[in-house]
Amino acid sequence: MMASLKDLFDYQKFAGNSRLEAMIKDTESRYGSKLSIDDLELVSAAGTPEQIQQQKEMLKNKKDHV
Amino acid sequence: MKNTQTYEEVYRVYYPKVMGYMHSKISSSYEAEDLASTVFIKIFEKFETFDQSKASISTWIYTVTRNTVIDYFRVRKVHEEIGEEDIVEDDTYQGILDAESLEELADALEKLPQRERDIIILHYYSGMQLKEIAPKMNMSYSNCKLVHNKALMRLRQYMTFD
Numbered sequence: 001m002m003a004s005l006k007d008l009f010d011y012q013k014f015a016g017n018s019r020l021e022a023m024i025k026d027t028e029s030r031y032g033s034k035l036s037i038d039d040l041e042l043v044s045a046a047g048t049p050e051q052i053q054q055q056k057e058m059l060k061n062k063k064d065h066v
Numbered sequence: 067m068k069n070t071q072t073y074e075e076v077y078r079v080y081y082p083k084v085m086g087y088m089h090s091k092i093s094s095s096y097e098a099e100d101l102a103s104t105v106f107i108k109i110f111e112k113f114e115t116f117d118q119s120k121a122s123i124s125t126w127i128y129t130v131t132r133n134t135v136i137d138y139f140r141v142r143k144v145h146e147e148i149g150e151e152d153i154v155e156d157d158t159y160q161g162i163l164d165a166e167s168l169e170e171l172a173d174a175l176e177k178l179p180q181r182e183r184d185i186i187i188l189h190y191y192s193g194m195q196l197k198e199i200a201p202k203m204n205m206s207y208s209n210c211k212l213v214h215n216k217a218l219m220r221l222r223q224y225m226t227f228d
Contacts, residue, residue, distance in 0.1 A: 019172035
């Protein structure tokens with residue numbers, strides 16, 4: 001059963017059922033979601049939210065130029 | 067029954083879904099787009115021979131997408147980003163994973179008490195360990211395990227699993 005639940009939630013990431021999406025957003029708005037590697041790198045810089053946004057934009061511009 | 071949709075229609079409908087899935091698995095936007103392109107090249111190659119009587123097009127594209135992500139991590143040997151149990155390429159989902167099964171899951175989750183639903187979503191969707199979830203929800207780890215087990219028991223009652 002546990003594998004089936006995992007598979008269903010993985011499929012949700014592709015199919016995007018609107019009812020599930022609403023429940024997921026509700027839960028993650030209260031408890032947060034797992035941080036991506038990019039986010040963790042920015043958190044380690046210990047900046048303010050504005051600084052983090054600036055760094056994200058800088059990284060994006062850097063990638064666009066590559 | 068052969069495929070009745072055109073490749074352009076399929077691309078228009080499924081590209082956002084494929085990209086959504088890629089972004090949920092891969093942090094680099096550039097690589098996510100690159101992999102999405104790989105998915106559609108694979109789909110294009112087999113599009114003419116795809117038989118809708120054997121599997122829905124949605125399930126087929128999901129399977130190709132998922133397997134492309136598995137290959138990506140396999141090549142880079144970054145198995146931390148995707149569970150070892152996920153490194154199994156197969157297409158056994160055909161006929162099991164569909165819009166109806168997600169509706170059934172939504173029905174079942176709506177019947178759960180909020181705390182149980184939160185644990186199920188954080189663990190199975192967000193990929194958090196119960197040890198990570200417990201402090202977020204101001205619970206002890208053992209209580210979190212207990213609530214998780216209760217939630218699974220209820221879901222077994224509400225849903226049909228193969």
